[in-house]
Amino acid sequence: MELSKSETLINLAKSFAGEAQAGLRYQFSAELALNQGYKILSDEIKALAKNEVNHAKVFFQAITDGAGELDNIEFTAGYPFKGTTLENGLKFAIEAERDEAHIYEKYAEIAINEGFDEIAKKFKMIAAVERRHADIFNSLYEDFTSGNLYDAKEPKMWICSECGHIETAVTAWSVCPLCSSTQGFVELKLQ
Ligand SMILES: [Fe+2]
Ligand SMILES: [Fe+2]
CATH class of the missing domain: 2.20.28 (Rubrerythrin, domain 2)
Structure with missing residues (x-):
């Protein structure tokens, strides 16, 4: 199957958009943390934001490597607008990371069924990273909200x-x- 005609192409495009937004939301949270004097917490969140930007890059490259440069990929998807406070940002990130891991496992299966084994591997590897991200955010959120960061x-x-x-x-x-x-x-x- 050609990537340009596959469901995997749409899944890659959705994932690219989701990762790009997660990376940006985490940068907003990192900024909030820094403004409140939590320099190291801010650095931790920034490191996770960088991971997301690189996930977006992996998805972008999978699209352009497999289908060339494309003018437009149309799809319908919903994306969250949450995390206006540091606490909310950390809390929502746990949920978002778990959801992503789940979705990427599903996308990996679809990619395998469509014959895109290499793309499936990337989805699985990124799912594993997101599960670890969820654990990190969970730990940060719990320590931050209970005042036990230190x-x-x-x-x-x-x-x-x-x-x-x-x-x-x-x-x-x-x-x-x-x-x-x-x-x-x-x-x-x-x-
Ligand atoms: Fe990611
Ligand atoms: Fe993540």
Whole structure:
């Protein structure tokens, strides 16, 4: 089957649009985090935003490699407009990542049925990334909303992203005793 006549082409186009928007929504959330003084949280979200932009690139390339440059791909799809606060952005991202993983598994099956094994592999690999993203967002959301971003269950090593100061404790410092950076610069216990 030619990619230009397949359902997979439409699925790739929808996925491209979804990834591009997720990348941008996360950049908005990262900006909100930075404005509130959560430098490292902002960096974490930015790293995830970068992943999404690169997923969009994978989908874009799959389209242009398989069908050439196209003037227009028409499809009907709905996209969310949520995450006006940092809390909402983190919360919605968990749901969105899980949904994406589920949809990409479905798209992978369709791609296999249409004979696009390489594209199916990409959908599956990206689905795995999105499942991990969901876990990261879940952890960030829970720690952020419970005020435990800088608390651990057991003593752990905290590192200041600015000066590298290290302390092993249950709770990170509020102000770095070495360089006076605020808690927002303490590296998070993720990944
Ligand atoms: Fe993605
Ligand atoms: Fe993701």
